[in-house]
Amino acid sequence: MPVRFIPSAGDLFGGLSAGVVALPLCLALGALSGLSPAAGLYGAIVLGILGALFGGTPVLVSGPTAPMTLVAAGVVAASMLPNGQVNLAFVVAVFMLTGALQVLFGLLRLGSYIRYVPYPVISGFMSGIGVLIFIQQIFPMAGMATPSSDSATILARLYTLPAGFAWPVALLAAATLAIIYLLPRFTRAVPSSVVALVLVTAGSLVFGMNAPRIGAIPSGLPTFVVPELDLTRVRFMVVTAMELALLGAIDSLLSSLLADNITKTHHASNRELIGQGIGNMAAALVGGLPGAGASIRTIVNIEAGGMTRLSGVIHGLFLLAVLLGLSGVVRYIPNAVLAGILLAAGLSCIDRRGLSHITKMPRADAALMLLVLVLTVFSGVIISVAVGLIAASFVFMKNVADLSEQQTTIGPMADEPWADELDLSAADRDRFLVKHVEGPLFFGFARGFADIAPLARGGKLLVLRMDRVRFMDQSGAYALQDALIDLKAAGQRILIVGLPVAQLDILKTLRLVPDVVQEKDLFDDFLSLKDAMPRILAETGAIQR
Numbered sequence: 074m075p076v077r078f079i080p081s082a083g084d085l086f087g088g089l090s091a092g093v094v095a096l097p098l099c100l101a102l103g104a105l106s107g108l109s110p111a112a113g114l115y116g117a118i119v120l121g122i123l124g125a126l127f128g129g130t131p132v133l134v135s136g137p138t139a140p141m142t143l144v145a146a147g148v149v150a151a152s153m154l155p156n157g158q159v160n161l162a163f164v165v166a167v168f169m170l171t172g173a174l175q176v177l178f179g180l181l182r183l184g185s186y187i188r189y190v191p192y193p194v195i196s197g198f199m200s201g202i203g204v205l206i207f208i209q210q211i212f213p214m215a216g217m218a219t220p221s222s223d224s225a226t227i228l229a230r231l232y233t234l235p236a237g238f239a240w241p242v243a244l245l246a247a248a249t250l251a252i253i254y255l256l257p258r259f260t261r262a263v264p265s266s267v268v269a270l271v272l273v274t275a276g277s278l279v280f281g282m283n284a285p286r287i288g289a290i291p292s293g294l295p296t297f298v299v300p301e302l303d304l305t306r307v308r309f310m311v312v313t314a315m316e317l318a319l320l321g322a323i324d325s326l327l328s329s330l331l332a333d334n335i336t337k338t339h340h341a342s343n344r345e346l347i348g349q350g351i352g353n354m355a356a357a358l359v360g361g362l363p364g365a366g367a368s369i370r371t372i373v374n375i376e377a378g379g380m381t382r383l384s385g386v387i388h389g390l391f392l393l394a395v396l397l398g399l400s401g402v403v404r405y406i407p408n409a410v411l412a413g414i415l416l417a418a419g420l421s422c423i424d425r426r427g428l429s430h431i432t433k434m435p436r437a438d439a440a441l442m443l444l445v446l447v448l449t450v451f452s453g454v455i456i457s458v459a460v461g462l463i464a465a466s467f468v469f470m471k472n473v474a475d476l477s478e479q480q481t482t483i484g485p486m487a488d489e490p491w492a493d494e495l496d497l498s499a500a501d502r503d504r505f506l507v508k509h510v511e512g513p514l515f516f517g518f519a520r521g522f523a524d525i526a527p528l529a530r531g532g533k534l535l536v537l538r539m540d541r542v543r544f545m546d547q548s549g550a551y552a553l554q555d556a557l558i559d560l561k562a563a564g565q566r567i568l569i570v571g572l573p574v575a576q577l578d579i580l581k582t583l584r585l586v587p588d589v590v591q592e593k594d595l596f597d598d599f600l601s602l603k604d605a606m607p608r609i610l611a612e613t614g615a616i617q618r
Contacts (some may be wrong), residue, residue, distance in 0.1 A: 080383040087379020088387025090264070091134045091370045095121075095388065096395060097270040098418060100287065100403060101411035102142040105209070106362055107149035108159065110287050110403065113137050114396050115295045115361030118389045120352035124366070125385025128348030129184075129341030130329040134370040134385050135352060137362040138324055139418055140202050143209075144317050144453075145362055146222055151309065161360060162301030167310050167317075168357035169300050174318035175350030184342025187326040191469075193434075194461035195327070196427035197442040201449025201457060206419030208450070213412035216242030216285060224450050242284045242409045249273050249413030264373070266414050273413075274406050284407040293397065295359035318350075319458070321365040325349050328366035335375050369421065437468045491538070493599045501606060505568075506533040511541040514549030514576075534613065535560065536602065540571030550579045557589045566613060570596045 080088070095117055103113025117136035124135035148167050152160040178184065208227050212219045216239030220230045252269035277284055303310070329340040345366070353363045374384050395403075431439045441464055448457035490497075494507060545553075557567055567590050572580070577595070580586045586595065594609075596602040 080387060081378075081380065083378025083380050084384040085387060087132075087374040087377040087384040089391055090377035091374040091379070091384070091388040092391030092395075093267050094264045094373050095134070095136050095367070095370050096392060097266050097406075097411070097414050099137055099392070100406065101415045101418075102137040102139065103362060104287060104408065104411055105415065106137075106142050106146045108161075108164070108360065108362070111295070111396070112360055112362050113142075114392055115359050116356045116364050117361075118392045118396065119356035119359060119361050120349070120364045121389030121392065122386050123352035123355055124348050125382045125389070126348070127344075127351050128366075128382075128385075129344030129346075130332050130366065131338075131382050132332050132336060132371060132375050132379050132384060133325070133329055133340070133345070133366045134374050134379075134388050135325070135349065135364055135366050136370065136388075137364040138321075138367055139206055139415070139422065140320055140324060141317060141363055141365055143202070143205060143222075144313070144320060148313055148317075150222055151313075160301070161298055163303055163306075165298045165357045165360065166300035166302055167314050168361075168363045169354050170310060170314035171317040171321065171363050172350040172352070172354030172357060174314055175322055175346050175353060177350075178318065178322055179343040179346030179348075179350065182343050184322070184326060184344075184346050187323060187330070187342065190323065190462070191441075191465045192427070193438045193442040194445050194458065194465055196424040197445025197461060198449055198458055200423045200428065200442075201446040203419040203422035204446065205450050206415055206422070210412040210416045210419070213285075213408050214243055214246035214416070215239060216409060239284075241282050242407070245273055245277055245282070245284060245407050245409040246413040246416070248276070249410045250417060253413070253417045266417065270406065270410060270414065273410050277407050277410075278405060282407075284409055286404065286408060287406045287411070288404055292401065295361070297358060298360050300357070316453075317363055321349060321353065321363060322346055323458075325366035328368045328371055331368055332371050332375065335372070336380075369418075437471075441465055441468060491599070497603075501603075504533060504610060505536050505606070507536040507538060509541075510537055510539045513544040514542055514546070514553060534566050534568060534609065536568045536570060538570045538599065539573075539576070540598070542573065542576055545576045545579055550576075550583060550585075553580075554583055554585050554589070557585065561589050566594070566609075568594045568596065568602060568609070570599055570602050 096114075099113035099117040100110040101113070103110040103116075106112060113136075120135045120137075124133070128135070145168070148164055149159055152163045154160050205224060208224045209219060209222070211227065211231070212234070215234060215237065217234070217237045219227065220233075221227055249269045252272060253265045256263075256265040256268055276282075325345055326342055329342065329345055332338070333340055349365060356363065370388070374388070379385075427434075427442060431442070434442075441461060444464060445457050445461035448460055490507075491509070497505075560567055569590055572595070577586070580590075586592065596605065
């Protein structure tokens, strides 16, 4: 879709509305990162504009997000120099690598894989992020500095909270939350977070409250930062950048899916990753936070009328105007107000629907969701998502295996004979035991063939109908091999009908054919077997003389 140079009224209102909503959150995330509130604005401006221009979702609004900022804060903490200063060049190098990896993801066309992340993993991850934000804002809402970025450490230090608890500061946070949640009941004309920011900040100044505040924000355009590669910490840089890139990709593509559902359109996943990568690399060069597509800002944009990429561009330009003209006012915002805004954002991340159904959903899904939630809070984002995906894969494979065992036959032919078996004579039924093997033969069904051997008794010839086997992996082939070897050792002759060429090649590679099953006992279809029945009976001496 080409970009128009003159925005429509919908794009103008959508971009301005998204910008107003983004302003307090970006300032709060900038402060949370350990850089500065301005870093949140830098990231929102650059990523917001370039992500809109180069991305694959026209109405997506991009900028710093809570999950990305939590990981970015770890990078900032790890970059501290002995004098207590942030090594910004090192941080910028990690953030630039993050963007480069996202571009690579897009070029490798990995964007489409987002659809395979199961819901319990997403639910547990997002709820875990919400809980994590809540834990990290406990001390700031009380007027105290957060003792650590580690959740376990924060919880372990809660006993120190009463000694430094400042009731006036806590009231600022409570008032912020009250406005955010109560104002939408009366009007949605103005974003409630912005109203809370303005009113509570003004109130704190009018009443002369002694509360920790944001402080000075550099005015004017940001300066260019040259990245610095630390060869002694390459592993940390690559691992952290991969973590940020994956998290940003997942966050952005999930927001794109949300936009698709609202606008009834289809985004370009791989182009979106490239656009996010370009935006994050450029944002890093000016000391901005990395970010991703933001769901809430995108919804505000769409509801206000945004329809094209220009709405995202306008969002970024609005924040730039704030940076150039209103930075002197922003310095007076209390940290407790930002903590309240962050807490509201964290609570919005929690999947209330999923948690409310936790006792009604399958046990495996509930356990998976809780596992990812706990790991997100205490072990980090990448570990939680990685473990969640691995666990989800095992759950999925078990479910498929169970389904395969139900669908794969080992029952008597008389139960459900196929159409071409209906004309078998009673004598043939007495001499041939026909078994239907259906469904995929893979590791999940490996033990299923153990039930075949006891079925072929009384000297009957065993006929395995494998016409409907369309997949066989190594485990399935070995399971079939073991079962047929046992049958042959017991003196059983096996006839195989309809095995597809691909699966037959596997059996020949394993020497199962002809060492266990002779070539002459392989038949393309059941009609060929019926024609050969007299010969087979004569060879086995089964014809009564």
